[in-house]
Amino acid sequence: MSWGLEVLALGEDADERTIKRAYAQRLRVTRPDDDPAAFQRLHEAYQAALAWVQQRPVPVEAASAASAHVASGPEPALEPAPAAAPAPADRAFADAPPPPPQTVDVAASGHGILARALQLEPGPLRDWLAQQPELWSLYSKPAIGEVVLAQLCNHVPPLSMGISEVLVETFGWNDLHSGIDPYALHAHRLQMHRSWVVQPRNHGRLAELLRQNGLPSTVTGARDHLSWLSRPWKAWQALLTSLPPMRGRDLNRTLDVLCIDDATDAPAPLRAQQVDFWLRIGQRDRMSVVRGLQGLLRGIASGLVLSALILGYGVLKSSEPDAWPMQRFAELALWALLALTVLGALAPPLHTLLRWQSCDEPATPRGRYPRLLLIPLLAVMAVVLIHVMDLRMAGTALAGSALVLALVRFWKRSRLEVHFNGWLLLAALPLLKLTVMMVVVAELALVATLVLWLWDGWRNVRGQWA
Template structure:
């Protein structure tokens, strides 16, 4: 039994249809990107099978001139020539070259050239825009299900070639157009965002660059324009550490956001602390407080401490609120921390705010300015948590929990808490048969 019979699992009398079916079956198991050597062996066995099948064909009738043999054609040279034309990025020019290529007029020659061309695309990953790749796929029938080529794998090959094209000077305008379609931030011509993704940098430099709010969005949008999020494969020419850092930044909830946000809060707190220190020094000595409880030095220390702790406090409150909303918005079937407490969080929060409101009214003799400032913010937080929980778990896609209800929360306390309880009750009713009080 010959080698190609063993490789394809066929008998010697197999016809062309059986050979193509066996090759398609083996191609699903042997991916070029996973094992290039095995793929080349499979492709060689397939070519040998077709060659032997052609050799067993009946000879030409007497008096009829036989067609020129395609064995003398250098298929790799023709494939390289076609790739050179396709690399110009002009689909019309490529179509013209394909029509004028005499080696493609023979079906058998076209078949061999197509396989040689596809192997070059897998091995070398040349810079090709999607339009020219699609023109090649249509010409050689790679996207035809009869050929047995895995369309997902073919799309991955096309994406890799397109990434090479977008990162080349010729594809820079196309990359800019893609970026503008994805991001609302402006990528200034000559920006160093893309060059910085090409060179290795320490993590602390990336963290410092996050102090510029638009920098993170630009890097994430560039990765999206390159199609990185489809298969998470490193785009050609980019640094693995850079791509890993900014891809983590693109996932909400990743620990990298705590580091970047903490750095911003630290910088703001230092600036505010220095400004307040300068103001205190310029106004020294400070008078004592009106009630005499604090002298000038104590008042100065309180002012500086408040300025320093203001930004970190607001940041921690915001991050904690986002983490709480993510915890509340988990699907009911997903394992979570204390699922029973997660179900009762909204009514417990409503009870806590109402209790604090009641105690404030009982124990305040004058005008409760502080309570009237803090309690609406607390009620707004409870309403936001209940609304986001309901929207992400029950409401149709695109619906939001803001609007008039949020304005109510800012002005009034009790109506906002009532709306929060309504959201919570509707969510419980929608999941009444799925509620889990314990992780199983």
């Protein structure tokens, strides 16, 4: 009788089905995570029992009745075999040496596990891994885990967070004795998950990831984002796609969630040129050619829409007796187109200038003084235009620009919050009158500009002293 049958508490008449049933019952109380040595001993006993059953000779009692009729003459008496000495109880595991570890193709097993990981969900994958015999051995399991981990370190293939969690639990990569940095492992798993969600079949998972990071997103929106980031590069197509006001912001938020701040970090199927274009569109504190072209096209598109509305209104009014001639409507439409085109072209640099002035002071004097002295320099230039060169209109426009710049700088850097209420509405009329006076009298605008600039500078110096 095999020592494996004794470990499983089975008799000599046990078949393979009985052995497997007994082994499954023992696995419920002998887990590899709780007692690896006992689990290894149980598995070896299971293999020994199966090997003994497969090599067991057919007993004489199992001969068929037909064989008895064919035999002629009386059967020879069978002499009893000498009784074997009973094995002592303490030799239940020592009467036969444990079988040597089976040869396992470690590389093939690792690649097979990764192939399954790409096909299954976390729950079915966990069940499938628990049924693989090569992972029951304490000899082959760590080697297979090294193969799988080496493939994952090369991002081949990218896996979701749930699938990688199953692999971490299976191979014990989070154990203290594993020698693996848990923080580096988690960061790598997160990067793999972000590479996984940009695959074409995972639009829903990308939308879920965006919502987890506080961004409202739908499956359709996620699909559109991936489509714009992964299609072949065409400059004019990309510029036309970026014209809607919030699209550049939304694309850059998606790239932030995916931790992509450089085109070279873009995983497939994202294209580096598309990623670089949208990153430059989102750099509001830096002027670039693509932002300038975007502003110009936005101005032209807005001007064309407004011109079409003006001309359409002129056509509707042309039937009235006292209506304007169509020539005046055409001139008005042309001026509207030119005005919005210029405004669109100036919007990106002005926005960049406002953001540059609103930032905190840099540590190096090289970048600090140009930002600090721009507003008083504009005020001095306005005074020169008004009182020296007698160009009051140009000086007034420059004084108003300096006032707007100083107001935005003070507002952003002081981080004020305004809560609208009834008292604020009462102050709206005096503030409106004061604004009109500053527009008419440039000197008032210059005084307000210098007051705001000095106030902001005093707050900055006091904050540094504190």
